[in-house]
Amino acid sequence: MKEKLALMIPGPTPVPERVLKALSQHPIGHRTPEFQEIVKKTTQLLQWLHQTEGDVLTITGSGTAAMEAGIINTLKKGDKVICGENGKFGERWVKIAKAYGLNVEIIKSNWGEPLEPEKFRNILQADNEIRAVILTHSETSTGVINNLEAISKEVRKHEKAITIADCVTSLGACNVPMDEWGIDVLASGSQKGYMMPPGLSFVAMNQRAWKASERSDLPSFYLNLKSYKKTSDKNSNPFTPSVNLYFALEEALNMMKEEGLEKIFSRHNRHKEATQKAMEAIGLKLFAAPGYGSPSITAVEPKDIDADLIRKVVKENFDILLAGGQDHLKGKVFRIGHLGFVNDRDIITAIASIESALNQLGALKEPIGTGVATASKILFKENRV
């Protein structure tokens, strides 16, 4: 029943009916006091979600637009920057930085392994000309969460460098206290923890980022954040914004506020634990190094069987869409998205379906039910906030 397809991919994530309903209202004029009210309210809620007193600017565009905006508004051509690269989105940072003529030094880890904060520390200590450290928090392609807190704290000790972070699949799923961790530029996108359809993205900028923007000379117009800042201060937008997605944003942020940050983070943590422990219990290997599984997405590397075959059976029999592997991981991993509007039922269902599919394919090494039993224990054991 393809009409009943459930999304368990790392974006778009499921969208609550309340949000879809808000989305489908008749548009209003974007230069009206009514719309200004929405901009004002969503901006305040975005600051709450980012745990920042800095600016959070809303762009009509994908997460990549927000990432690019972060770079082109704070750096100068030829600037030396460090990019962390341990997956597809780390690679994207490198591509963006190079497209604008930055002098990029790459700190790599193998896909599946986290970035090592010591490597950043060493390079930062050795070179006081570095202008930015650019990295991905939750690497969607591999399910690895990098230690953004440690790395951005290293950056803070440096004279000139700022931290630019892709928090596209971490924000709204796990704790990313922007001000406390000292993240200077933070990019995120609506189709992830926000529980919204894709189409809006967000760039948070603190005072250090704005200071860096004064010497920036990279060309921009649509993604010129000074324009967004100027209009945001008047509760408006520089260009026609995606009005209906703003309706959805307001409703989604209301829902997040009602749930509260602590509960949101504990829910994602519970779902991560249940998913990851269940996959291991049924004999599947997690792709992310131990201790570095993302709260948003779990990449699983089944041995002896094509990962896409598992996805196919899960989709055909149970109408659950899992994500495949990207680039060289194609067919080697499948990825379970567990971020945003996801409840315990979704988790237990996904695990039961994967187990059942493996069983049907003759590839389940443990008694059927092992995964569900494991997840079940975790889902009930954990003290819910």
Place this chain on the structure above:
Amino acid sequence: MKEKLALMIPGPTPVPERVLKALSQHPIGHRTPEFQEIVKKTTQLLQWLHQTEGDVLTITGSGTAAMEAGIINTLKKGDKVICGENGKFGERWVKIAKAYGLNVEIIKSNWGEPLEPEKFRNILQADNEIRAVILTHSETSTGVINNLEAISKEVRKHEKAITIADCVTSLGACNVPMDEWGIDVLASGSQKGYMMPPGLSFVAMNQRAWKASERSDLPSFYLNLKSYKKTSDKNSNPFTPSVNLYFALEEALNMMKEEGLEKIFSRHNRHKEATQKAMEAIGLKLFAAPGYGSPSITAVEPKDIDADLIRKVVKENFDILLAGGQDHLKGKVFRIGHLGFVNDRDIITAIASIESALNQLGALKEPIGTGVATASKILFKENRV
């Protein structure tokens, strides 16, 4: 009753229930065969709407993003370009071109006056180093339609120049046969003739534009059209697209196809005639020079009374949102949007409301009903296709 507010502004325009319903479906994965089908179908319909065999690429962003993409993908830093400027959006072209270090020559007309094709011809004939002629077709700020056909035909005689046109408020409202007129790059936006909410924009590129793109060296990533072309050929997108707006796009384009181009254009022409003749009949001055009124938007310049006062009364009493003047036209003109999902009832209603408001304000110089009578005659007189 603010819940009953009707939009008669030049975007967002009213959105049909069918389109809102499509918009509010649960998102699907954007890397699925189901979504590829939507990309394929909408791309074909976009080519139909643009009357082109070239590419039409869909961007998650506003019309400005599409305009910028047109420039940065076809030109080289220092390139000599001509920008037509006779309103706010002409000015925007100049700003974008200058932001990227182009050598901009401006051909100006006063706001309200059309650009003169002869001026373009003269400069093009005198200088064979010009690389692009950049202009706005329907100038939303003034309600003037420029003679894009004549100007782009002049460009075609030039050895090196291409035409880059902002058709944001003309496409889908009046005939813009891209291939026949020889427009090389054409930008448009979803919240106008498309009858959709804002959030998607479109860049059409023909072979000459792609050829120009080979020598282009302006930096880009999110707006790099080569990425869009490469994925569009596989019915996909380079970055996560605004999935729900694609649902809306498909439905809106279906509606346009059902109505047919000829009927769409004749409807907009009828509404333009009715609106403009009615405004004149009640003694109001049209801001656009005679013969150059846009089929999408009519700017009206009432003498002896603040234009914003009229808008205020129309909004408060009749729940119709009219647009104000921009920049130095603030308070001097009001603008009636009549593009997209607009029927004869909307036109007669707007005219009746404006007449009534003026009467209430003691500023109506003709017997009340004159405007409605004038519009009525035009709406019934014209042979409907």
